[in-house]
Amino acid sequence: MPIRKLLPLFFIGFLLTSCATNQQDIQVLNSQLYNLSSRLDSLESRLSAVEKEVARLSQNQAKWQKKIENLALDRQEKLAERQAELSSEIDKLQAEQLRLNGQIEQLLYLQQQDRENLQDFQNKILARLQKLEEKLSSSTVTTNKKEKEEKVVSQEDLYQKGLDLFKKRLYEDAQAAFEEYLKKYPKGKRAPNALFWIGECLYKRKLYEEAILQYQKVIDQFPKSPKVPAALLKQGLAFLRLGDTEAAAIVFKKLVRQYPRTEQARIARKYLAKLGKN
Structure with missing residues (x-):
């Protein structure tokens, strides 16, 4: 135990010794002091822990x-x-x-x-078609032809006659056969095709302006005909032959837009790519 903690105890022992009347009391007090000191040591140890x-x-x-x-x-x-x-x-x-x-x-x-631009170009095309119609109407020469007796033929025979003549490259004769068909059967089931083939005859004869008008008849008169995509394609090609690339591009775009999955639309896309209009 630290000396500083024992001093009070010695002091207390001294006082008790002075005051004690006999040795036995002194021993009792000393014993109590020892026990107290032991308890203090134990507490000190526990406190340290x-x-x-x-x-x-x-x-x-x-x-x-x-x-x-x-x-x-x-x-x-x-x-x-x-x-x-x-x-x-x-x-x-x-x-x-x-x-x-x-x-x-x-x-x-x-x-x-x-x-x-498309609306403007369409207006230009319509104006161009009107001019072509006026030009053709003013340049039409009426001629008197002797009527010939003709054998009565069926629609299919007359239509087939035109196709056969076209395949033989007799384009004027083929055109006359198709025109005869339309005259006799204006609402016949082959009427859209006959109009288209007249346009083809004109195209082959390099009468491109007349061909354009003929293809337009297919488009206007028979808008639901399977021949419309072909008519649009050939109309665009006719404009190209005339050097009118703007009008051709407009027609090709119309074809691609309205009939995108057709073979004619595929061909039109190629022409648009060449023209730089795709």
């Missing part, structure tokens, strides 16, 4: 506190990195959205321009 345990717990607490702080710091750093990544992604998405919005606005503008 408690202090060591407190110190150990404090060290552990400091270690855990440090770990918690490190984990929190690491988590904050990762969270900050993730926030930075998300912010960067958001910026990229916003930039992409602005770019797409710009493209959409440009496409809408171009679409409107195309519509206006």
Whole structure:
């Protein structure tokens, strides 16, 4: 036991010795002092153990506190990195959205321009067709022909006659046969085809302006006929032969738009690509 703690005890023993009346009382007091000293030593030892345990717990607490702080710091750093990544992604998405919005606005503008140009070109084609009709009407020469007796033939025979003459490259005779068919059977089942083949005869004879008008008759008079895609294609080719590439491109685009899955549309796309109009 530390001396500083025994001094009070010696002092108390001295007083008790002075005041004691006999030796027996002194012994009793000494025994009590010894027991008290032992208890104090025990308490001192226990207090020291408690202090060591407190110190150990404090060290552990400091270690855990440090770990918690490190984990929190690491988590904050990762969270900050993730926030930075998300912010960067958001910026990229916003930039992409602005770019797409710009493209959409440009496409809408171009679409409107195309519509206006298409309408303008269509008006030009109609005007061109009207001029061709007027030109052909004014240049028509009426001739008197002697009527000949003709054998009565069926629709199919007369139509087939025109095809046979066309295959033999007798285009004027073939045209006359198809015109005769239309005169006798204007609403016959082969009427759309007969009109188309008249256009082909004119095209073969390099009468492209007349051919264009003839193909237009197929388109106007029989809009649901399977011959319409072919008539549009040949009309566009006739315009090309005349050197009118704008009109040709308009007709080809109309063909592709209205009959996209046809063989004629496939051919029209090739011509548009060559013209740089696709």
